[in-house]
Amino acid sequence: MLTSDLIKQKAKQLGASVCGIGRVYEEENPQRDPRMILPNAKAIIGFGFAVPKGIYKAMENGSQYYTYTTLGVKYEDEEMMEIFLLKMGGMIENEGYDACLQKSIPNLRIKGDKATNPEVKDTYELIHAEAVAPGKPVPDVIIDFGKAAKACGLGEMGLNGKIVNKKYGPFMRYCFIITDAPLDCDEPLTETVCDKCGKCMEACPGHAVTENGLDTWQCSVYYKGAHKSNPFMTEEFLKNHPNREQIINGEFRFDADSAREIYKEMKFLPDTQWGYSACICGKKCDIACYRHLIGEL
Amino acid sequence: MDKKLLKEKVIALAKENSADIVGFAPAERFEKDSPIFRLLPETKTVIGLAFRVLRGTYRGIEEGSTYYQYTTMAVENMEETIMPMALLKVSMMLEEEGFTALPQRRHQQIMAEENSTNPEVAYDAVYRGRTAETQIDFLDTAIKCGLGEKGFHNVLLTDEYGPMVRYCFILTDAILDESPIVEPHLCDKCGECKKGCPGHAIAEDGGVDPWQCAVYYNGANGTKNPFMPPEAFADFDDRLEIISGEAKVTPETAKAILDKIYFYPPAQHAYQCSICGRNCDVACYVHLEEKDVLTKKFREPFRKRPEWKFSVEDFK
Numbered sequence: 001m002l003t004s005d006l007i008k009q010k011a012k013q014l015g016a017s018v019c020g021i022g023r024v025y026e027e028e029n030p031q032r033d034p035r036m037i038l039p040n041a042k043a044i045i046g047f048g049f050a051v052p053k054g055i056y057k058a059m060e061n062g063s064q065y066y067t068y069t070t071l072g073v074k075y076e077d078e079e080m081m082e083i084f085l086l087k088m089g090g091m092i093e094n095e096g097y098d099a100c101l102q103k104s105i106p107n108l109r110i111k112g113d114k115a116t117n118p119e120v121k122d123t124y125e126l127i128h129a130e131a132v133a134p135g136k137p138v139p140d141v142i143i144d145f146g147k148a149a150k151a152c153g154l155g156e157m158g159l160n161g162k163i164v165n166k167k168y169g170p171f172m173r174y175c176f177i178i179t180d181a182p183l184d185c186d187e188p189l190t191e192t193v194c195d196k197c198g199k200c201m202e203a204c205p206g207h208a209v210t211e212n213g214l215d216t217w218q219c220s221v222y223y224k225g226a227h228k229s230n231p232f233m234t235e236e237f238l239k240n241h242p243n244r245e246q247i248i249n250g251e252f253r254f255d256a257d258s259a260r261e262i263y264k265e266m267k268f269l270p271d272t273q274w275g276y277s278a279c280i281c282g283k284k285c286d287i288a289c290y291r292h293l294i295g296e297l
Numbered sequence: 298m299d300k301k302l303l304k305e306k307v308i309a310l311a312k313e314n315s316a317d318i319v320g321f322a323p324a325e326r327f328e329k330d331s332p333i334f335r336l337l338p339e340t341k342t343v344i345g346l347a348f349r350v351l352r353g354t355y356r357g358i359e360e361g362s363t364y365y366q367y368t369t370m371a372v373e374n375m376e377e378t379i380m381p382m383a384l385l386k387v388s389m390m391l392e393e394e395g396f397t398a399l400p401q402r403r404h405q406q407i408m409a410e411e412n413s414t415n416p417e418v419a420y421d422a423v424y425r426g427r428t429a430e431t432q433i434d435f436l437d438t439a440i441k442c443g444l445g446e447k448g449f450h451n452v453l454l455t456d457e458y459g460p461m462v463r464y465c466f467i468l469t470d471a472i473l474d475e476s477p478i479v480e481p482h483l484c485d486k487c488g489e490c491k492k493g494c495p496g497h498a499i500a501e502d503g504g505v506d507p508w509q510c511a512v513y514y515n516g517a518n519g520t521k522n523p524f525m526p527p528e529a530f531a532d533f534d535d536r537l538e539i540i541s542g543e544a545k546v547t548p549e550t551a552k553a554i555l556d557k558i559y560f561y562p563p564a565q566h567a568y569q570c571s572i573c574g575r576n577c578d579v580a581c582y583v584h585l586e587e588k589d590v591l592t593k594k595f596r597e598p599f600r601k602r603p604e605w606k607f608s609v610e611d612f613k
Contacts, residue, residue: 052397067401070381079381
């Protein structure tokens with residue numbers, strides 16, 4: 001018999017650092033609604049995978065960047081969690097319930113979402129999508145990972161747009177399963193994890209975090225290394241650009257068009273498979289957040 | 298957790314995630330200016346994980362019957378799927394126990410050198426001169442972890458699998474009991490690896506010319522490449538030297554030759570398909586097997602018949 005305890009036990013055994021099971025929640029935006037993916041959904045199961053903090057330390061001391069992108073981002077999302085989800089999903093479907101696997105979709109934006117994902121070389125908004133029948137949302141439905149994590153009691157969206165977990169801070173990545181299995185659910189997270197201290201704002205070399213949250217286009221440019229703290233930057237970078245100084249000092253404001261123009265100039269380290277860009281800002285926002293959460297900042 | 302128990306837990310988890318050999322090097326085995334301390338100054342132990350490359354993945358090229366399985370399964374899948382899983386799971390477990398762990402895999406497309414290459418990936422996918430991206434010396438670290446010894450052609454030789462292994466590491470501040478360094482006893486400098494290379498990329502002292510290797514790894518020797526059309530390299534004055542493996546390349550001529558090798562598709566992640574089938578390693582393995590010094594035994598020897606070869610006359 002499929003129980004919540006069994007699922008949590010199996011998740012731990014297969015490598016998840018945390019697992020929480022939430023009731024399917026009310027979602028105003030049908031394009032984000034888990035019930036539009038599985039109409040009779042009863043629960044959403046959340047899984048978090050810790051990114052070893054040693055990887056962040058190597059970026060913090062300026063010695064190595066690519067391990068974060070290859071192992072901490074690309075591998076965790078595209079291999080580790082996919083294999084995990086298939087195994088967990090198989091276990092649920094073996095008991096006769098549906099298991100709708102929800103991994104991150106890094107390069108797609110739902111219709112109307114003008115933001116981007118700084119972790120990939122570019123994103124595509126599904127602008128031509130149409131609903132397939134009356135009452136249906138425009139595809140793709142992509143759930144809000146922040147809301148889902150909160151429903152599962154795992155964490156909440158922090159000021160810098162990362163989900164913050166009480167134990168692991170922002171050093172964690174997530175995936176979910178929407179299911180019609182009648183599982184005992186955990187309580188949603190009610191306590192505050194992100195206290196809006198602003199340390200992430202201060203740490204971002206590109207001033208991409210504001211009191212209103214993350215400016216994803218601004219973040220995407222500095223994530224990829226536009227700031228002068230980038231150890232791979234040479235004098236040749238944007239040599240004849242009229243705004244070079246402003247840009248490399250993190251003072252220029254980017255929108256989608258200007259960000260995409262600058263992307264072409266940023267070839268500091270290779271992209272990985274599936275278009276993940278090398279993270280050269282060193283995730284200073286996440287590191288500052290973590291240090292604040294453990295009382296160092 | 299007691300360090301003996303922690304070590305046992307590391308070994309068990311690594312093996313559960315496909316590692317075949319696990320070794321431990323204390324920080325004292327590394328020079329003070331070693332890259333490991335730039336990466337993680339608090340490093341107390343380096344954990345080495347070696348993964349066997351299944352002998353069967355070399356079989357297709359040995360027989361001249363199938364080529365893609367070696368690159369996809371023995372190179373790409375191991376480097377990009379299997380080994381990262383073990384690295385992350387062991388690292389996560391160490392951090393769960395309160396330590397810091399920094400996994401180290403090869404970054405195949407990044408190098409500090411300005412004019413070198415990595416034969417396993419497309420030369421134009423390599424980012425050179427990236428000195429700010431610290432990378433450890435994999436072979437030296439493997440030896441310090443007690444995974445095996447250095448072979449003549451600068452590869453790791455293990456007691457179990459000879460040169461048929463790939464490996465990666467975890468730097469951690471956990472103190473774990475060390476593994477003994479292996480006293481070299483496998484490589485007898487027989488030179489079979491040198492003779493086995495279809496492109497003469499291995500020098501008298503065992504050094505490997507990466508551009509020479511890249512050209513012939515990718516299949517420039519027509520006598521060992523069943524996909525090469527008779528008119529290959531038609532624009533090259535020294536085409537028969539290239540096809541017979543006698544040409545001595547420079548970085549520039551190597552790039553020109555590689556640009557004309559279109560006979561077989563690459564794999565994902567910029568990996569190029571190996572047409573030589575790592576014949577240096579195979580020749581080494583065959584020699585070690587003949588000497589009966591490897592601890593992993595098979596029912597049948599790897600080499601079952603003389604190596605096949607086309608004639609260079611076919612390309613005249």
